[in-house]
Amino acid sequence: MKKLRILLAAIAAVSVSACAGPQMASRNATATSETAQNLQATSVQKQNAVESIAVFVPDVSIAKITVDVPKTLVVSEKNSYFPKGDIVWRGDLFGDRHEQVKSILMDSAKRTASKLTGSRPVHMHIQVTRFHGLSEKARYSTGGVHNMNFFVTLLDPVTGATLRPAREVVTNLDAFGGTAAIAADARGETQKARVTTFLEQVLRTELTQPAGFQDQNTGFFVTLNKN
Secondary structure (H helix, E strand, C coil): CHHHHHHHHHHHHHHHHHHHHHHHHHHHHHHHHHHHHHHHHHHHHHHHHHHHHHCCCCCEEEEEEEEECCCCCCECCCCCCCCCCCEECCCCCCCCHHHHHHHHHHHHHHHHHHHCCCCEEEEEEEEEEEEECCCHHHHCCCCEEEEEEEEEEEECCCCCCEEEEEEEEEEEEEECCCHHHHHHHHHCCCHHHHHHHHHHHHHHHHHHCCCCCCCCCCCHHHHHHHC
């Protein structure tokens, strides 16, 4: 009987060991996988920064500007808190939203050009991928964020040769809501005025800093907008 108890205890110990082994291995594998993913993400960020600096074109002036707002970008006129679409814009009267967005980027680029007097003339091409302002409902209640993303390419204005490949620029500008939005409109700080001035600053930074424009907005609506 005593030998039987010892045998059963030994079998139980082996069974417990067999169950625990794979679980511990699984946990270690998960941790290793997460670590690898984090290291990979950090590596990609560093590589992007290095590549951005590597193709930096210093001391520029803007000789030519072109803006492309592809017609494939979907416009939403839905008056909800989070309209789905590539373009959500209410800063102009109802009309061709693609052309309105193009006009804003062109104005911002022209303002930037007037302040850059470098010795290297460039053709700056902008291609919009997303232009999200606020719906009426969001602007007069919660507020939110203006999320505007686009690619910037620098070309030789004479030959058309690429001086700096297309680089994605991601921007987020906090948007007023409720009484703050009403007060801003009264001061002349309309959505269009604020966005145009903001994008001018973004483009100037993009062309004059080795790493380009780096969005630092980590607010609640920015995070919500990514989900």
